[in-house]
Structure formats: C-alpha cells, structure tokens
Amino acid sequence: MNRAFSSLVKSVLVATLAVSGLASAAEHAAAAAPAKADAAKGATLYDSGDAARGIPACASCHGANGNSTIAANPKLAGQPEAYIYKQLVDFTTPNRVNPVMSTYAKALSEDEKKNLAAYLSAQTQKPGAAKNKDIVELGKKIYRGGIAANGVAACASCHGANGHGIPALFPRLAGQHQDYTVAQLQSFKASNSSTPPSGARKNSVQMQTLAKRMTEDEMKAVADYIAGLK
Known part of the structure; x- marks a missing residue:
C-alpha cells in the first residue's frame, strides 16, 4: 500500500512539474515575442x-x-x-x-x-501626375529600360513596372513628388564625393552607384515619369 501511494505521489509530482515547465516555457516565449505594431x-x-x-x-x-x-x-x-x-x-x-x-x-x-x-x-496614396511632356518620354525609357551605355539599370527591375516597390526591399515610387525624387537622387550621387556634404544619402550602395551615373536632366525626366505612375 505504501509503495502504491509513493508511486502515486511521484506521478503527481512529475505531472505537476511538467505542467509548470510548459507554463514557464510559454511565458518565456510570450515575453520574448516582439510586440506587434499598433x-x-x-x-x-x-x-x-x-x-x-x-x-x-x-x-x-x-x-x-x-x-x-x-x-x-x-x-x-x-x-x-x-x-x-x-x-x-x-x-x-x-x-x-x-x-x-x-x-x-x-x-x-x-x-x-x-x-x-x-x-x-495602410494609407492610400493620392495619385500624382507628370508635368513636362517634353521629358516624360525620356523618363519612361530610363524607368523601363535603364541607360545601357552608362550602366544604369531599369528602375522597374527593382521598383516594379508600376512603381509599387517590393515590401521590405524597395520603396514605392509611383505618384511621388518630382522635386523630392530628384533631391534623393542628387543626395545619393553626392555620397560618392570624397567629402560628401551633410545630407548625402549613404544607406543604399545600389542607389549610390546608379545615381552617380545619371545626369541632372536624366534625374528630372525619370522623376517626372514616376510622378505619373499609379
């Protein structure tokens, strides 16, 4: 009888410890999980x-x-x-x-x-529009096909045919203000200077490389085309 009782006590103790261990592991996992964005x-x-x-x-x-x-x-x-x-x-x-x-x-x-x-x-962007019909065709050509002679890849190869980007990798460009897009391309280009000015963008080696191969007119053309993408 004592042996049976002892065996029962041990079984209950093991089960209790197991449940406690599972609860502790669950609590630890919950604490370690990153908070969901609000x-x-x-x-x-x-x-x-x-x-x-x-x-x-x-x-x-x-x-x-x-x-x-x-x-x-x-x-x-x-x-x-x-x-x-x-x-x-x-x-x-x-x-x-x-x-x-x-x-x-x-x-x-x-x-x-x-x-x-x-x-x-989660917000919906209001569309923009191209403004300069004299340069938008050049912008379209650059966006879709790049500038092969200067080693500039097509913008669409990373940002998508419609400029919607690729989440976590490449930003949405469609509908963006022309002035802002040009300013960013110039900032990427400026980062290639031996003494880059304050404000030069150095957070994308790929864009730094491509921007330094573009002229200001090419930047303006592609920015105008991008503004009209939806």
Missing part, C-alpha cells in the same frame, strides 16, 4: 505628435494620411511598412542625415517607429 497609436502620433518631447505632428509636413502637398516632402502613404521603419532607423545613423528628420527619429522609441510605419503603410 497602427492606431501610430495614427495618433502622426496626427498629433508629442508636445512634451518636442515631437511635432508628422502630418504638418507629410500631409493628412501621409499625402504630402509640399513638393519637397515625400508622400508616405502606401509605402511598405518595413521600408518606412528602416528609414526612420537610418535617420538615427550617419548613413542618412537630415537636420529635421534625424532629430525627430532619434526622439522616437522603437515601438513608435514601428507604429508609424504600420499606420502609413
């Missing part, structure tokens, strides 16, 4: 900022729902979530320095960066 919190931060920390509303520069109406500021609506997050991180490094964005990006927590990215990626 688009609702991202929307609040985007629209209102955080005055206590000196962070203005993103909408003041990038427009309602990420649809900037200022040609120098990019439209962010519909950009891939991972790409937006990466750029916010890059603004905190020497690879992408911007007097305004670097300051604010450094003030954001990792969760806030992810929340903003989740919110903006």
Whole structure:
C-alpha cells in the first residue's frame, strides 16, 4: 500500500512539474515575442505628435494620411511598412542625415517607429501626375529600360513596372513628388564625393552607384515619369 501511494505521489509530482515547465516555457516565449505594431497609436502620433518631447505632428509636413502637398516632402502613404521603419532607423545613423528628420527619429522609441510605419503603410496614396511632356518620354525609357551605355539599370527591375516597390526591399515610387525624387537622387550621387556634404544619402550602395551615373536632366525626366505612375 505504501509503495502504491509513493508511486502515486511521484506521478503527481512529475505531472505537476511538467505542467509548470510548459507554463514557464510559454511565458518565456510570450515575453520574448516582439510586440506587434499598433497602427492606431501610430495614427495618433502622426496626427498629433508629442508636445512634451518636442515631437511635432508628422502630418504638418507629410500631409493628412501621409499625402504630402509640399513638393519637397515625400508622400508616405502606401509605402511598405518595413521600408518606412528602416528609414526612420537610418535617420538615427550617419548613413542618412537630415537636420529635421534625424532629430525627430532619434526622439522616437522603437515601438513608435514601428507604429508609424504600420499606420502609413495602410494609407492610400493620392495619385500624382507628370508635368513636362517634353521629358516624360525620356523618363519612361530610363524607368523601363535603364541607360545601357552608362550602366544604369531599369528602375522597374527593382521598383516594379508600376512603381509599387517590393515590401521590405524597395520603396514605392509611383505618384511621388518630382522635386523630392530628384533631391534623393542628387543626395545619393553626392555620397560618392570624397567629402560628401551633410545630407548625402549613404544607406543604399545600389542607389549610390546608379545615381552617380545619371545626369541632372536624366534625374528630372525619370522623376517626372514616376510622378505619373499609379
């Protein structure tokens, strides 16, 4: 009888420890899992900022729902979530320095960066339009076929035929402001200088290489074509 009782006690103890171990493992896994981005919190931060920390509303520069109406500021609506997050991180490094964005990006927590990215990626971009019929055909040729003589690959090979990009890898270009696109190409090109100026973009070796092979007229042409993509 004692042996039977002892055996029962041991069985209960083993079962209890097993359940406890499973619970502990589950708790550990839950604690280790990254927090899911909260688009609702991202929307609040985007629209209102955080005055206590000196962070203005993103909408003041990038427009309602990420649809900037200022040609120098990019439209962010519909950009891939991972790409937006990466750029916010890059603004905190020497690879992408911007007097305004670097300051604010450094003030954001990792969760806030992810929340903003989740919110903006879910927004619908308002279409843009090509403006210069005299150069748009050249832009179309470059976008679709590149500039073989100078080793410039077709933009479409990475950003897609319609300029919608590839999530986590390449940004959406369709509908983007001409001025902003040209400015970024020039910033990538400037990074190739032996003494790159402040603001030069060094966060894409591929774009740095391609931009240095393009003239300003070619940049303007492809930017105008891109603006009209939908």
